[in-house]
């Protein structure tokens with residue numbers, strides 16, 4: 216069996232995926248850790264965990280692709296690719312036929328137009344502003360004293376979502392405080408916050424043609440409130456795989472796997488290789 | 495993928511450096527003896543350096559000074575000073591750097607900059623010029639002449655437009671005669687237009703070298719090196735000699751197919767405070783800009799226009815009215831880019847949005863969409879040409895890397911080649 220890994224060092228979290236192939240591709244292990252200040256250590260920790268979980272030695276991994284902002288700090292990687300290319304690839308693997316990928320991470324969000332084989336046709340990203348990203352949501356959660364894992368479900372209960380006019384991650388705090396002072400319910404405030412982010416993201420995504428299927432990836436994909444808000448603003452359903460959070464690392468691992476075997480690579484790009492995740 | 499930064503450094507780079515130092519030395523001498531050396535402050539866009547030759551006057555380009563400061567990482571302090579004085583955060587940072595540097599006494603080459611004999615606002619396209627030159631005139635106490643060049647509203651400038659500009663050029667001549675006490679030397683002016691025509695032909699030849707594959711010339715980064723002499727010296731024999739040497743050197747430059755992986759068209763000026771880092775982001779991928787709109791700010795010579803010694807005033811007017819990218823409208827810019835993509839056989843388009851430059855950056859979102867819809871791989875990135883605070887190296891590099899990854903994939907799989915050969919539909923027609 217050929218084994219390869221992808222390590223996605225994001226601004227907030229580091230994700231890693233181990234893939235093996237014997238004709239059919241399977242996810243052997245995955246790992247998640249906070250990136251923190253030491254990017255290199257986070258990457259090593261995530262990779263170490265992969266090997267432990269799968270019960271293999273580092274040397275069993277034939278190829279490693281690093282992605283994410285910290286990709287150039289991965290000391291053990293064989294190659295680096297951007298998370299844009301990797302997310303497209305990972306999302307296409309998780310959700311075959313996806314033509315648009317909306318990736319929401321800690322510090323940036325992007326929309327990628329994906330070709331029939333998971334290749335990037337076009338992409339847009341937020342620029343120098345964290346509005347529409349996980350950071351915006353985390354700030355709002357913090358001001359309200361609500362755990363980040365609860366904001367999504369709570370936002371779904373909003374009957375009268377408030378209007379959040381600001382797109383600034385810093386100024387949203389004063390907006391929220393003033394709504395709290397007016398006695399608005401936390402779920403309505405959160406409903407408003409989610410919609411504000413969704414609107415911003417969708418207006419960004421409209422710059423690449425939004426075509427179905429739409430898949431969502433990145434850490435924020437775990438937030439059911441955000442998925443619902445996106446669907447509402449888009450007026451279309453959004454596919455979220457259980458592994459959506461790992462799409463970047465998975466894409467990197469798929470590229471790594473290809474590098475181990477050229478015939479495998481060309482089969483993939485001819486569309487002849489149907490992969491499946493174990494989960 | 496192995497990536498390696500490459501940069502061509504030939505003898506023309508040394509010549510360019512010497513010419514530009516000579517220019518700064520002339521400006522420094524003028525600062526010491528204004529009567530001996532007239533100096534005219536002027537914009538690069540559609541500049542009329544030929545006219546100055548009739549007085550033996552030296553041009554002073556505030557944009558060139560500003561960008562030199564930025565390349566040398568000296569632009570932020572003057573910008574901050576200008577902001578302290580009340581210039582808004584979204585003012586063009588060229589203006590802020592220039593004004594701030596003047597007040598701080600910073601000059602790009604370390605020498606003195608003279609008080610201009612005349613501040614000549616050759617107002618083409620950008621309305622920031624007006625305010626900028628009013629401020630310069632106010633600060634330096636130099637007289638101001640605003641050349642009102644009508645925006646190009648059709649394919650060609652009308653006779654009335656040309657006559658209107660020629661009349662003003664003659665007023666500028668009269669004004670300079672009284673300011674310098676010198677008689678305008680018409681023969682020298684005519685000779686200057688002849689030299690310009692020659693330089694322009696050679697420059698156009700250089701730009702066309704980029705149609706070769708692989709290209710021996712990067713029409714963005716290398717072009718910028720040649721643009722200083724183009725604006726300062728094209729109307730002089732030194733300029734002709736320089737461009738002759740440059741064309742010869744580039745024609746003979748050995749390039750191998752491995753040196754060029756991607757061919758691009760670039761729209762917008764570069765982020766000068768991070769010029770080298772930005773250039774390396776392209777070089778790592780062996781990406782060559784085969785054409786750029788920025789290199790046509792001063793003039794659109796690769797499309798055939800030349801100054802004309804038979805009609806010197808009219809040709810200067812035509813150049814200002816129609817033969818520089820700044821005085822042309824958006825649809826004409828689309829046509830220009832589309833032509834580059836086809837005739838220079840490019841793989842994609844990179845649009846650099848410059849925060850300072852509202853006038854030329856507004857609408858680039860639509861431009862991106864327009865070319866993407868035509869099937870051209872198009873990347874849109876944002877930063878600034880002068881203010882280092884708006885450049886994020888990691889973000890810019892990430893976008894460029896992703897763009898090149900997707901181009902690489904397309905090349906490898908033969909997935910998509912631009913379906914650009916078809917003639918453009920009617921929206922491009924300019925009324």
Ligand code: SF4
Pocket residue numbers: 586587588589620621622623850851852853854
């Ligand atoms: S606004 Fe643009 S064109 Fe005008 S001076 Fe500034 S950079 Fe130049």
